[in-house]
Amino acid sequence: MTMPVREAELSGTTPLAAPSPAIRFENVSKIFAARGTGAAEVQALSGIDLAVAPGSILGVIGRSGAGKSTLIRLVNGLETPTSGRVVVDGTEVSALDERGLRDVRRRVGMIFQHFNLLSSRTAYDNVALPLEIAGTPKDEIRQRVEPLLDLVGLADKRHRYPAELSGGQKQRVGIARALATRPTVLLSDEATSALDPETTRSILELLSSINRELGLTILLITHEMSVIRGVAHEVAVIDGGRIVEHGDVFDVFTRPRHPTTRSFLGAETGRELPAYLQAHLRPEPVPGGAVALRILFRGPHATDPVISELSRALGLDLNILSGSVDEIGGRPFGTLVVSLPNDPVKLGQALTFLQARELDTEVIGYVA
């Protein structure tokens, strides 16, 4: 016999229930109406289902025109979905009017590719702007702005105008400004795309530390895998207005399923073969040639001396063609392309040996 369950009992704090997401897209589509005669309407997003857990960093990667700008603008209501729901911190943003949206926007910070700082205001006054807009009293503004400038490392530049700051410093002002109203969610719109690699790293480190220390949920969009890898916990790949792949950064990086993901990963994880190897690779067996095998080192045995064990156990002569060992999301990950004699029995044994150690293998072709 089952006990009737009252709703009140369910709504209480159930330790097993996952925390409700900070941002949730439910079957969201966005169509931009045709502008002008002869123009076709544009389906920017279709059937987006995506959730970002509180305190996590989700990176959305896509080519330009894939719909990622539209996606991020749905969160603070700069765009409204054609259908579906967007829920932020329990508030259905997609159902709000302008007035309601203004309240939500004060709980959602945003940083931009081109910083969008007011040229007529100093660093201090730029950070103060969202507080002025929210009607915060002047002395309270001071109490909030000063620590934020400290946090982003610009206390000594408070009276500088944006034109007197470097790109990285401008983005730091942008970050401080986005944090001024103490938001729970931070949106990052290609925030490092206009910066050089070194500055990008320092900005990503700042975002990571903000995420850790303030428990801020971050949704970022980018077209660079290195950004995802540098800062994100989860990654979603968007292509043609759809999420084609979504998961933990390590899993997606090491086992990409969608062709778009693979092309983005290309050089980033050593997946792309060096040109000399590509030139020698044949799709059909070559008489007297060898098999080229790709081994992906992930999981518990990623750091074991697998190759020498394999060589000894099966008496195989392995020739290393290319390889890289790397770290993704704090976990080791390696790629190795080896060639071994084209002998079906030996090859089968080798694959069994590698699979027993939870390593992914793939025959990528044949070499002479």
Place this chain on the structure above:
Amino acid sequence: MSPEILRLIWEATLDTLWMVAVATSLATLMGLPLGVFLATSGRGELFAAPLVNKALGFVVNATRSTPFIILVVAIIPFTRLLVGTSIGTKAAIVPLTIAATPFIARLIEGAIREVDGGLVEAARAMGATPLQIVRKVLVPEALPSIVLSLTLAVVSLIGFSAMVGAVGGGGLGDLGIRYGYQRFMPDVMAVVVVVLIVLVQVVQSTGDHLSRRLNKRLRRG
């Protein structure tokens, strides 16, 4: 040149300055909001009202395309209604203001449209109301170019003010016509022209200087 003539030139200069100052102030008071509205009321913009925008744009164009001297004569009844007379400095201020308002509005519209759209988006993302966006983003960011626009307007008004002299408006233009032309006193005409040149120079360099000081986009060493 007799001290009497010099006194007349001095008074005419003050009259011109007075007319231009009052007309510019009034025209800015009306032209600034009008210009901001013209720049922000198009389709999909902050105060989206495309029809009102089009109607206002038409009125502005119509006023701007009327030759100034015709405008002065055409609105004489209105001028009389407003200030009780159609001649003299006070009366001249009315057509000057009416001609300058749409001119300033268009200049300010241009200055506002120059502001990077990303700033408006950032302000919206902060939860700013449209009015806050105008007050805290658009106008401050456009200020250097607004100052240059107003400088241009003052220079044009100095020229216009000389034209109202032709219908008894007072000021330097009036003096130049009555003494320099009608009484064959080329020296008076020459002085009038020189004074006008100096006025325009002073106004233009003051405006340039102020605009440069307000412009924080320039990197200073």
